[in-house]
Amino acid sequence: MAAVPVIVLTGYLGAGKTTLLNHVLRTPDARIGVVINDFGELNVDAALVTGQIDEPASIAGGCICCLPDEGGLDEALAKLADPRLRLDAIIVEASGLAEPVAVGRMIRFSGVDNVRLGGVVDVIDAATHFETVDRDPTPPARYSASSLVVINKLDQVGEADRESVFDRIEARIRQSNPAVHVVGAVSAKIDAALLFDITAAEDHSGQLSLRELLLDEAAEQRDGHDHAHPHDGAHAASVTATSTGDIDPGALLDLLEEPPAGVYRMKGVVAVRARDRSRRYLVNTVGNTIHIAAAPPKARSNTLVAIGTGLDLDAVRARVENAVRPIDAPAPAAGFRRLQRYRKLSV
Structure with a gap:
């Protein structure tokens, strides 16, 4: 759990x-x-x-x-x-x-x-x-x-x-x-x-990952910006990216360590191939705190969500999608070592 x-x-x-x-x-x-x-x-x-x-x-x-x-x-x-x-x-x-x-x-x-x-x-x-x-x-x-x-x-x-x-x-x-x-x-x-995700809402929708935040999709599509002003009550926006296959952990950690402007939390499930075996990880960040743990067995596709206020949605989406882009090779050794260091610190 x-x-x-x-x-x-x-x-x-x-x-x-x-x-x-x-x-x-x-x-x-x-x-x-x-x-x-x-x-x-x-x-x-x-x-x-x-x-x-x-x-x-x-x-x-x-x-x-x-x-x-x-x-x-x-x-x-x-x-x-x-x-x-x-x-x-x-x-x-x-x-x-x-x-x-x-x-x-x-x-x-x-x-x-x-x-x-x-x-x-x-x-x-x-x-x-x-x-x-x-x-x-x-x-x-x-x-x-x-x-x-x-x-x-x-x-x-x-x-x-x-x-x-x-x-x-x-x-x-x-x-x-x-x-x-x-x-x-x-x-x-x-x-x-x-602050948090609502498990009941996720279970009700049948989604593995992550609560769908309440956004005005029409406003988002008009100009690609979240219209909530930081002075008017902290309305959250989110960006979600999905993929299948194994990702580059270095690209993921580059995003987690230096999130886009306005992003406060990120969470998701990702697959990383080390040698001949694919491993799945549950990722959660808040502020500058990164927590990485083993993903539950039912996790399948890669899903990563960025949540925050005042987001440039197009710019955030580009970075989140890049972080979960599959690679046709085992994870580079340096990136996998970075991932494992966070994994050990999260225990």
């Missing part, structure tokens, strides 16, 4: 992280596990949580990043990663005091089987950010850990100043994290497709 993505949700008190969580929990057909520090204080909608799983896994004792090695988090993740729950994702909502760097590291080096880091999402209050969080000449250390930053509450900034405030916050973040994905939001409403 594919590893369950564990998404770390951080943000200072009042930034809107619990609002974002409750919004994501309303995603139709999604099955989400939730790890929270204190269920009562964080005000997660209990009906939404219990509608997805039997109960949230609650951690007592305050800040997640302050838990002892043997305490809390791994036990909660192990409970929620049980294959019988068939969860699409696990979201860890950290307290406002938790440092994203520490929480992300705890997930990455967790001893729990069947989980992988699904990104670190930091929610920012656009109206008060420079009074409460970013007040010093040096950018806060938390910027460096995030894979996705949601600049929330843009409606609380005057319309004339909205774009300049967004750009100022983004510029500060990129001083220490140039590759981070930054989107704007009102009421913390972002497209859940940026």
Whole structure:
């Protein structure tokens, strides 16, 4: 079974992280596990949580990043990663005091089987950010850990100043994290497709790989661009490429290591021939984190999906198609070694 993505949700008190969580929990057909520090204080909608799983896994004792090695988090993740729950994702909502760097590291080096880091999402209050969080000449250390930053509450900034405030916050973040994905939001409403895939939707459609994202195909075909603006709520777009045969792992990794502008996640199944045997791999990336594992036996054709915002769809499609183009030879040794290094790091 594919590893369950564990998404770390951080943000200072009042930034809107619990609002974002409750919004994501309303995603139709999604099955989400939730790890929270204190269920009562964080005000997660209990009906939404219990509608997805039997109960949230609650951690007592305050800040997640302050838990002892043997305490809390791994036990909660192990409970929620049980294959019988068939969860699409696990979201860890950290307290406002938790440092994203520490929480992300705890997930990455967790001893729990069947989980992988699904990104670190930091929610920012656009109206008060420079009074409460970013007040010093040096950018806060938390910027460096995030894979996705949601600049929330843009409606609380005057319309004339909205774009300049967004750009100022983004510029500060990129001083220490140039590759981070930054989107704007009102009421913390972002497209859940940026965070995870919905297994139930895939099963219902009969597709092996990957949720078909809700796009306006007519708009896509008009000029080959995703019209969602990064300030208006993070609407996701996707590009899918398929092929049959064995691919060049070097070409795939060139794409995964340097994704096209606007791409936040990629996932897929690919075949690589080493010597006289074809092997199939399950690929997942989020931000700059690459996870490669053995593919399930039912996987057949190559499928690779790139998901993000503000995409130049034609340019993204060209690169994704190139990454899954078959080759009539065993994988070049250098590319296969690169693939195996990621495979070992993903265990």
